[in-house]
Amino acid sequence: xxxxxxxxxISRVGIREITPNIFWICHCVGKGAAEFNGGFAADFAKINPxxxxxxxxxxxxxxxxLDEKTFMIDTLAPAQHETVLQALDSLxxxxxxDYLWISHTELPHxxxxxxxxxxxxxxxxxxxGGHDHYEVHGLEDAKLLNYGDKIDLGEHTVEIIKxxxxxxxxxxWIYEHNSGFMCxxxxxxxxHNEHQCFHFMDEMAKTGYSSERFMHDISITNCVVFPxxxxxxxxxxxxxxxxxYKSYDIRIFCA
Ligand SMILES: [Zn+2]
Numbered sequence: 001x002x003x004x005x006x007x008x009x010i011s012r013v014g015i016r017e018i019t020p021n022i023f024w025i026c027h028c029v030g031k032g033a034a035e036f037n038g039g040f041a042a043d044f045a046k047i048n049p050x051x052x053x054x055x056x057x058x059x060x061x062x063x064x065x066l067d068e069k070t071f072m073i074d075t076l077a078p079a080q081h082e083t084v085l086q087a088l089d090s091l092x093x094x095x096x097x098d099y100l101w102i103s104h105t106e107l108p109h110x111x112x113x114x115x116x117x118x119x120x121x122x123x124x125x126x127x128x129g130g131h132d133h134y135e136v137h138g139l140e141d142a143k144l145l146n147y148g149d150k151i152d153l154g155e156h157t158v159e160i161i162k163x164x165x166x167x168x169x170x171x172x173w174i175y176e177h178n179s180g181f182m183c184x185x186x187x188x189x190x191x192h193n194e195h196q197c198f199h200f201m202d203e204m205a206k207t208g209y210s211s212e213r214f215m216h217d218i219s220i221t222n223c224v225v226f227p228x229x230x231x232x233x234x235x236x237x238x239x240x241x242x243x244x245y246k247s248y249d250i251r252i253f254c255a
Contacts, residue, residue: 003198004090007083010036013076014198015087018063018252019179021155025062025087027080030197033057041191050216052208055191060108063183063254064091065176068154069098073174073183075112084112085119099151101126101158103185105137106168114138126151128160128172139170147172156181163187164244165226180251186225188255190217201253 003014009029016024029036034056045053062084065071070092076084088097097120102110117123117138127134129144147162156178163173165187174183192199195207201214222229229237 001199001203004087005198006086006090007080010079011081011083013080013083013087015091016198016200018181018200018254021066022176022179022181022252023064023066023091024254025064025076025084025091026198027060027076027083028057028192028197030057031194033194041193044191044220048216048220050213051220052191052193052213054193055196055217057192057194057197058189059192061254063181064088065153065156065158066091066095067156069152070095071099071101071151071153071156071158072097072116073101074103074109074185075100075116077108078111081112081115085115088116088119096120097123099124099126099153101160101174102137102139102142102170103174103183104168104171105139106186109185110137126160128170131170133169137170145172150177161248164240165222167225175248175250180249181254182248182250182252183254185255187222188214188218188253189221189225190214190255191221 003016005014007013012030013027018024037056039056041056042053044051060076062076063073100116100123102113125142126145127139127142134140145160147160150157150159156176158174158176161173161175163171167186173185196204
């Protein structure tokens with residue numbers, strides 16, 4: 001596992017290659033995560049004993065496609081204001097950023113939109129149309145997309161897709177047809193312990209993680225992130241998820 005790391009603690013950002021052209025730009029706190037995050041894992045484990053009581057670290061993710069066009073997904077949070085730019089520079093190696101796509105206007109995803117744009121003034125900013133208050137988030141002149149719109153990057157074609165679970169304003173998900181890359185943003189997020197920083201999920205298996213644990217993680221984090229699910233019909237939700245999985249050939253799952 002090769003991870004290049006910038007900064008430490010709340011500013012810490014690591015970069016990892018997923019494929020030769022797709023990169024994960026990831027923040028997690030690492031050492032001291034339990035203290036920083038208030039030791040939430042022990043409380044979650046009281047509610048669901050399948051939750052790892054040591055999994056006090058959470059990730060914020062951005063992704064970068066290096067194709068004929070370069071395409072960035074999300075911007076990380078205010079505390080990674082400097083380090084996300086360092087990580088981006090390190091990956092671009094002098095290339096310009098062509099597109100910045102914002103999944104939704106929540107600070108851990110959209111906070112550095114203006115900073116990244118300042119560093120790459122020619123980039124085209126992309127988000128979903130049909131809403132209000134774009135200017136509040138630095139998206140006042142973003143190109144507004146519809147669900148189903150595709151952007152050709154060269155080898156890769158990303159498609160803006162309708163989210164099953166709506167988070168903050170402007171929520172949209174994204175799928176890439178060549179690699180099978182799917183980013184459902186904050187749905188299906190999981191926590192990790194100090195031995196699992198910057199690990200892909202199959203690597204986490206070496207430290208006790210499993211697909212069953214992931215299912216429990218989704219269940220409990222959905223209770224926190226999407227509390228309105230309490231009023232949803234579980235059979236309907238499950239049927240929607242099953243239909244969603246049938247609609248896309250998902251080979252790289254990036255929450
Ligand atoms: Zn970590």
